Amino acid sequence: MGARILLVEGRADTEFYTAWCSKSGRKVDTKPPTAVGATIDSKTNALFMLPxxxxxxxxxxxxxxxxxxxxxxxxxxxLGFDGSFKKVKDALVEGGFGHPTTVPRSSGFLFPHPDGLSPVGLWIMPDNRREGMLEDFIEASITETHELTDRGQRAIFSLASKAVSEIKTPLFKPIHQAKARSPALALKT
Amino acid sequence: MKPDDVTEFSGQTLIVTTSRAEQPRWIPLDDRAARRRFPAASGGDIPVGYVPTRFLASAHLADLWDGVALTANDEWITKALQIIEPRVQGLAFVKRAEERLGLPRFGLDRAAIIKLKDIKRPVPLNSMGDGMVRILPLILSLFPAKGGGFYLVDELENGLHYSVQKDLWSMLFEFAESLDIQVFAATHSWDCIEAFAQVACERSEPSVLVRVGKSVLTSEAGRSVATLFDRDSLAAVTQAEVEVR
Known part of the structure; x- marks a missing residue:
């Protein structure tokens, strides 16, 4: 049986998705670009190594x-959502895949193959629609996951959010606020 | 498929080009009989060196050595043997002791002997272990391919410890470049692939790893297909141990 690969952007993503897939019982080999031939990990290199x-x-x-x-x-x-989607779609179409089947965006995209290969799946963080990143997806999942309904963890996240919002001279861009807040979600109460 | 119809790497056929022929030559992957006929199929005008997995007769090796002895290429033989045994200073093929003494020959011909540093008497190559016995046909079979020819070797790593395979590949790259030879080596050994990948990434000569497998496409119905790994991909093959066998 061949490899079942989930291509992601980097090492931190690899750890997150590996843990996630493991928890849901999926046997997937999560690989960042450096594991498939790129010299450094990045979104650009993930897209570059796709072919x-x-x-x-x-x-x-x-x-x-x-x-x-x-x-x-x-x-x-x-690239935003449109640009990211187009990059992946172009590579898949070039590789012989068809356009994605019509499915709710909340399920991601499936690119079918007309000659017998398994369809290739695509998810663009955070929700296959908006601009954003993995951390935005994690925050959006707070109300949907059992652990995050825990009152103690919610309290910690509230404190982290407050602390981040009150930083007078942040050394990160506003778009990275979720990156600053989300590590609090990993803390055990 | 006729040779003249083939203009690119199709997946069913390995296309090879050489400075000795205007048209590309072809090695069919799906036709075992045609693969065996390859030297003849290429028209007989292209030099070919071939090392099978089976034992090569001493008489054949002696003939190959006759064409190289005391030429500019002689030193390559010593250099190759030194990959396994650094004390080697020279090689010769001589009549076996049985023949010299008038004893029954059992179909034997000349045997390889080597000169080792600090040892006065020549030493039979066969007494030196599998690595030495294997590397001699590997190097001697290169010479018939010089001048735009093909060097085909099956299971390159046979009898060779993994630790010497990188040195062997380095030598093959150097030799192929200086004598204008295209090298085709088949293997099922990860050690051999890893050694090749390391050397290929270090050197400038064009090189590619070809993985031959069975297509899972419906339209191709399990036919043999080739997947190419160029130098950039080879770095990943080494780092991530991508399944290439």
Whole structure:
């Protein structure tokens, strides 16, 4: 049986998605760009290495492939949702895949293959629609996850959010506030 | 598929080009009989060196050595043997002791002997271990391919400890470049692939890893297909141990 690869942007993402997939019982090999040939980890390199992985589908060495990238922000020199989607779609169409089947965006995108390969999945953080990143998805999940309904953890997150918002001279961009707040969600109460 | 119809790497056929022929030559991957006929199929005008997995007769090796002895390429043989045994200073093929003494020959011909540093008498190559016995046909079979030819070797790593395989690849790269030879090596060994990848990434000569597998596309119905890994991909093959076998 071939590899089941989830291509992500970097090492931190790898740890997050590996833990997530493990918790939901999915056997997936989460790989950042450096694990598939890039010299450094980045979204750009994840997209750049995508064709390299696609060509390994033909002989079954890679059996299934999923891609998770951040949409980022156009105003911050990112691709945004549209640009990110187009980059992945173009690579998949070039690799022989069709356009994604019509599914609710909350389920991500599935690119079918007309000649027998498993469809390739795509999720663009945070919600396949808006600009943003993994941390925005995590925050948006707070009310949906059992652990985060815990009152103690909610209290910690509230404190972290307050502390971040009150920083007088932040050394990070406003778009990265979620990155500053979200580590509090990993704390055990 | 006729050779003239083939203009690119199709996945069913390995296309090879050489400065000795105007048209690309072809090695069919799906046709075992045609693969065996490859030297003839290439028209007989392209030099070919071939090292099978089976044992090569001493007489054949002696003939190959005759064409190289005391030429500018002679030193390559010593250099290759030194990968396994650094004390080697020279090689020769001589009549076996049985023959010299008038004893029954059992079909044997000349045997390889080597000169080792600080040892006065020549030493039979066969007494030196599998690595030495294997590397000699590997190096001697290169010479018939010089001048735009092909060097084909099956299971390159046979009998060779993993620790010497990088040195062997370095030598093959150097030799292939200086004598204008295209090297095709088949292997199922990860050690061999890793050694190749390391050397390929360090050197400037064009090199590629070809993984031959069975297509899972419906339209290709399990036919043999090739997946190419160029130098950039080879770095990942080494780092991440991508399954390439």
């Amino acid at each position: 390299e992985i696609l060509k390994q589908l033909r002989d079954g060495s890679v059996e299934r492939l999923g891609v998770v990238v951040d949409a980022d922000y156009k105003l911050e020199h990112g």
